Amino acid sequence: MLLLKDVKKSFREPDGNPLPILDIREFRVAASEQVVLMGRSGCGKTTLLHCIAGISKPDSGMVEIDGLDITRLSEAGRDLFRADKLGYVFQTFNLLPGFSALENVLLGMSFAGKGVDTARAKDLLGRVGLGHRLTHRPAALSVGEQQRVAVARALANRPKLLLADEPTANVDTAHQQQIIDLVRNTCRDENVALLLVTHTPEVAEQFERVERLENFNQAG
Amino acid sequence: MNKWKIAWRSIQQRGLASTLTGFSMALGVMLVVAVLVLHGVITNSFMNNSSLGYNIVVGAKGGRLDLVLNTVYYLARPVENIPYSFYQELTEGKYKQYVGTAIPICLGDTYQDFRVVGTSPGFLEELGYGGNKYVFADGRNFKADEFFGAVLGATVARETGLKVGDTFQPSHSGGPEAVIHNEKFTVLGILAPTGTPNDRAVIINMEGFYLIPEHRTDIDLATAKQLAAEGKFEPVPLDKREVTAVLVLTASFAGAPPELMAPPLIKSINEGNVAQAVTPIREMATLFTTFVDPLRIILLVLTVMIVIVSGIGILVSIYNSMSERQHEIAVMRALGAGRQTVMLLVLMESILLSLAGGLAGWVVGHGLIALLSPWIAAQTGVSVGFFQFVGYELVIIPGLILLATLVGYLPALAAYRTDVAKALQATP
Numbered sequence: 001m002l003l004l005k006d007v008k009k010s011f012r013e014p015d016g017n018p019l020p021i022l023d024i025r026e027f028r029v030a031a032s033e034q035v036v037l038m039g040r041s042g043c044g045k046t047t048l049l050h051c052i053a054g055i056s057k058p059d060s061g062m063v064e065i066d067g068l069d070i071t072r073l074s075e076a077g078r079d080l081f082r083a084d085k086l087g088y089v090f091q092t093f094n095l096l097p098g099f100s101a102l103e104n105v106l107l108g109m110s111f112a113g114k115g116v117d118t119a120r121a122k123d124l125l126g127r128v129g130l131g132h133r134l135t136h137r138p139a140a141l142s143v144g145e146q147q148r149v150a151v152a153r154a155l156a157n158r159p160k161l162l163l164a165d166e167p168t169a170n171v172d173t174a175h176q177q178q179i180i181d182l183v184r185n186t187c188r189d190e191n192v193a194l195l196l197v198t199h200t201p202e203v204a205e206q207f208e209r210v211e212r213l214e215n216f217n218q219a220g
Numbered sequence: 221m222n223k224w225k226i227a228w229r230s231i232q233q234r235g236l237a238s239t240l241t242g243f244s245m246a247l248g249v250m251l252v253v254a255v256l257v258l259h260g261v262i263t264n265s266f267m268n269n270s271s272l273g274y275n276i277v278v279g280a281k282g283g284r285l286d287l288v289l290n291t292v293y294y295l296a297r298p299v300e301n302i303p304y305s306f307y308q309e310l311t312e313g314k315y316k317q318y319v320g321t322a323i324p325i326c327l328g329d330t331y332q333d334f335r336v337v338g339t340s341p342g343f344l345e346e347l348g349y350g351g352n353k354y355v356f357a358d359g360r361n362f363k364a365d366e367f368f369g370a371v372l373g374a375t376v377a378r379e380t381g382l383k384v385g386d387t388f389q390p391s392h393s394g395g396p397e398a399v400i401h402n403e404k405f406t407v408l409g410i411l412a413p414t415g416t417p418n419d420r421a422v423i424i425n426m427e428g429f430y431l432i433p434e435h436r437t438d439i440d441l442a443t444a445k446q447l448a449a450e451g452k453f454e455p456v457p458l459d460k461r462e463v464t465a466v467l468v469l470t471a472s473f474a475g476a477p478p479e480l481m482a483p484p485l486i487k488s489i490n491e492g493n494v495a496q497a498v499t500p501i502r503e504m505a506t507l508f509t510t511f512v513d514p515l516r517i518i519l520l521v522l523t524v525m526i527v528i529v530s531g532i533g534i535l536v537s538i539y540n541s542m543s544e545r546q547h548e549i550a551v552m553r554a555l556g557a558g559r560q561t562v563m564l565l566v567l568m569e570s571i572l573l574s575l576a577g578g579l580a581g582w583v584v585g586h587g588l589i590a591l592l593s594p595w596i597a598a599q600t601g602v603s604v605g606f607f608q609f610v611g612y613e614l615v616i617i618p619g620l621i622l623l624a625t626l627v628g629y630l631p632a633l634a635a636y637r638t639d640v641a642k643a644l645q646a647t648p
Contacts, residue, residue, distance in 0.1 A: 046645065047641075050641050050644075055553070055554060055641050075558075075559065076558045076559070076560070079556050079557065079558040079559075079561075080556065080558070082554070082556045082558020084259075086557070090551075090554075094228075094547070094554075094644075096548055098230060098232055098233030099229055103229070103445050105222060107226065107552070107555065108555050109221070110223075110226065110557075111552070111555055111556035111557040111561060149270075153555070157556075203559070
């Protein structure tokens with residue numbers, strides 16, 4: 001499902017010298033597999049997610065998703081691929097404040113080129129327990145509800161892989177488990193592979209596969 | 221969710237800033253519409269009305285434009301009179317061969333704020349407007365022997381409340397020194413609206429006009445008042461009469477247009493020392509070319525500059541919002557929106573804002589004209605309404621789209637260049 005091979009990524013330091021962030025010989029996630037990625041702050045977890053999502057392009061190496069090396073795609077091609085095949089749940093939810101819960105989910109569908117499926121968007125919101133709050137704006141939703149909208153939005157286009165960047169970091173402990181269960185169960189129901197970044201050991205220990213970035217990132 | 225809706229949501233999200241920016245655009249477009257429509261409609265009306273079934277006005281020597289404004293539009297100070305015999309020269313005398321129709325008019329009286337036009341029944345029967353004959357909304361025209369019969373223009377009837385069968389007394393001249401005549405005229409008919417200065421005219425039988433004691437030149441005032449008090453009204457002898465002007469449609473020979481006969485008639489009359497003949501359409505064209513058109517260009521340049529400044533307002537408003545929207549744009553990009561898509565969304569936002577403001581301005585502009593309509597009619601004699609448009613208005617919508625695209629380009633470029641990875645990590 002996901003294969004990273006010889007992926008290198010570095011940034012420029014203010015003095016002009018390169019600062020290596022990623023140097024990954026190989027990393028795989030199987031179809032429908034659920035993997036937790038841990039690592040200390042600043043070790044490159046978000047950069048890795050950005051490279052997998054095609055938001056950033058590695059300096060070298062291959063990022064193959066569902067049989068396609070996305071590093072060979074143009075930027076526009078990667079945008080379309082991301083809309084089509086990937087879901088992304090952010091740490092800060094990143095719902096657009098001017099749009100209702102339903103519109104935030106529909107927005108995720110608007111850029112995929114598959115057309116907007118309002119029935120599915122409503123169904124997803126219903127499955128995350130927000131069927132009665134479709135027209136509410138993010139400001140009118142609790143933190144937990146906002147993250148649930150974000151999960152529904154990430155799954156709207158039936159992605160092959162869901163990237164979740166610390167989805168429980170801004171959620172209180174009472175709701176943490178709810179979010180994790182929601183993400184895992186929905187991914188399972190939809191046959192979506194999951195790569196979830198977390199700092200929380202209680203979250204990590206629920207997964208069969210837990211990877212520490214430092215263990216396979218030579219740059220770390 | 222289509223892109224227009226996404227752009228519209230973005231406008232709604234910044235409600236106050238968007239409203240103010242749209243308002244400034246509305247103001248600009250309102251002024252452009254007002255200038256264009258007012259100028260266009262008034263010009264057209266003046267030019268159309270300068271030919272109300274006649275092509276020459278004959279009146280006392282003096283200001284040519286004054287004569288036209290007085291006799292065609294019922295504006296400006298009254299001009300001097302000419303002898304009735306000159307009218308007879310036109311109908312029966314040496315100018316007869318050139319003349320198809322000649323209608324005498326006598327001006328000088330008013331009723332409330334409206335000009336009284338003393339004339340013959342032929343004024344409403346033989347003349348017309350824009351190729352139409354006058355239509356009566358109520359009643360009928362006065363007959364030659366109904367000395368104190370009158371017909372009201374549509375606006376006069378509406379504003380004075382006079383109905384068929386009512387009577388009224390004209391005043392000699394207007395203003396505070398106005399003397400109200402004792403003679404009562406009876407409303408016999410009310411014209412349907414024509415959009416011409418005649419909507420604001422009180423048309424009376426010139427026989428009655430001559431019989432008003434203050435107008436009589438054949439006998440002294442005391443005798444005239446005595447006769448009037450006794451109800452003895454005999455037509456004033458023709459050789460004692462005067463007319464303010466004669467409206468002339470030149471003769472047409474063998475199917476040739478009547479305009480062909482105008483130059484020799486004008487030349488012949490103007491060579492004499494009694495009267496002058498002018499072509500209303502030419503006088504009005506001269507007035508517009510000399511004074512009105514340059515003024516219109518200045519106004520138009522000013523208002524277009526206001527629209528451009530409003531456009532720059534949109535640029536500033538959207539551009540200023542870009543820094544706070546970097547995160548939002550990055551989220552859209554992360555959801556799969558391409559660079560071109562976010563650029564397009566910002567351009568659409570600019571277009572929507574311009575169009576919404578522009579359309580509001582367009583409606584308000586026409587509303588303003590409709591609101592000012594009574595004042596414009598009082599000042600110019602031209603009736604304008606909400607649904608009067610000029611061809612130039614068709615340029616407004618494409619012009620706004622072009623302006624919005626130009627001013628939206630810079631913020632759209634900023635959206636295009638958003639560094640997604642960096643903006644996503646920034647706190648929203």
